[in-house]
Amino acid sequence: MAITKEDVKNLADLARIEIDDKETEKMTKEIDSILVYVGQIKEVKVTSEKVVLKLHNVMRDDVVTNAPNQYAEKILRNAPAREKSYLKVKKIL
């Protein structure tokens, strides 16, 4: 076994995904067989040469490029909950 039920439960917590016990069990089996398959690369020897990439970072000046409120309302309209021009979430502290 490459992975246990507890590992999967922990991964689900890390990834902020709620899964029940039955699914954890099923997922453990499936993820295990996938990890065994992809794990074949662990034994391969590779030479780690430096490669010069063809593409480079594209930078621009940090200036406002859109008109005021050009997108704000459209974006806020997609939010499940809002208050004025804020996204609304539950109290954190």
Place this chain on the structure above:
Amino acid sequence: MIDISTLTIFSARKKLDSKEFSVVELVKTYLDEINRKNKDINAYLEIYNDVLEQAKMADQAITRGEIFPMTGIPIAVKDNILIEGKTATSGSKILKGFVAPYDATVIKKLKSQHAVFLGRANMDEFAMGSSTENSAFGVTKNPLDPTRVAGGSSGGSVASVAMGGALASLGSDTGGSVREPTSFCGLVGLKPTYGGVSRYGLMALGSSLDVIGPVTKTVTDSEILWDAIKGQDKMDSTTYSEDVYPKNKNSKNKSLTIGVPYHILEKGLRGDVRKNFDESIEKLKKLGYKIKDIKLPNIGYSLAVYYIIMPAEASSNLARFDGVKYGLHIDGNDLLSDYLKTRGMGFGEEVRRRILIGTYVLSTGYYEAYYNKAIHLRQTISNDFQKAFTEVNAIALPTTTGPAFKIGEKASDPLALYLEDVFTVPANIVGVPAISIPSGSVNDGGVDLPLGIQFMAPHNCEELLFEIGKKFLGE
């Protein structure tokens, strides 16, 4: 009556420009066909309510003489590509009710040519799958045999064209999601060079792999649609300018060599599928191509590398779906349980699985053994391809290991479904362009089902693929 069965983008262009029929008439013909067929096939998730208005505007553009190759051409758009003001859900419940705030660059380009968008096409949730069985909105059936899958993840895009419900469509290809379904449905599918087409406005799956590609009936059409959407874009920094990759020089004047890595065809391929491929190779020889047996020593690791890198990137990309910014929100006791519930219920099974795998291969303790190793091996595979392209102009492989499979046949074994991508993922790993072209058919359970042959070329050498493809199909 317009005969849409033989219509192509190329032939429709002439008929629209000579006013043999109008865009409105053409679009109405497609809407009728969609009405008749979509209920069974489930290619479209939505038909846009402004299709006839779009068509009228295209007619006016033609009357004004403002004619581009895509003017008035009715197309379907995969559900993960944004059109301003329209719903886009990536085949997922978690994006319920999401309305795109802007146009994807490919859409902007097509709008400037007055193309007509018919509707959004079904897909595997977040493009994770090879059969469209992972869509939250039901499977897309293969129009050639409705007991079978249309392929995926761009199954809806491909089925819309195959059922006569669009003249062409846009899909996205992360590991074969344009090529595999086109192969299953007897169409032409192009995965352009990585960075050749802007992904601005495409919902990300694996950002180092994703590319938008055309689904068409002919290679000529593929070139027309590719030409309309390609090019550097300041909104996607991975797009390249024309001078980044050296151009293949006047290939038309010399005899081309096509490489075949026979060593990876030895197992896992059905006899009749192998026979079909060998016949295609014979055909290429008759057309004047030299065939060379080549070795790609590490290509066998492509699938393993892919199923590490893609989930790793997907798990990062899908972190944004939190029930706060957009889409579904399921209420819990506190913010944390809002996240857990929204993501637990909003994401389908395959998406949850891949996020967990991605989280695993990126986590402390496993990063070196899986993700980092995969990155190195990816470079090794790329070097193999680079070396091969010094000996051959293009590489040929079957697109898939077999024809379209039955709905449900591979649904219970995720790994079996992953193995479907074995011949298509290398092009995404390496970033080179690849095209799938119909190569005849095999009989499966009393039904003739299409197969595809795939050609790959060096970066930015799509023209070479079109040249080979046109010759192969006699266009």
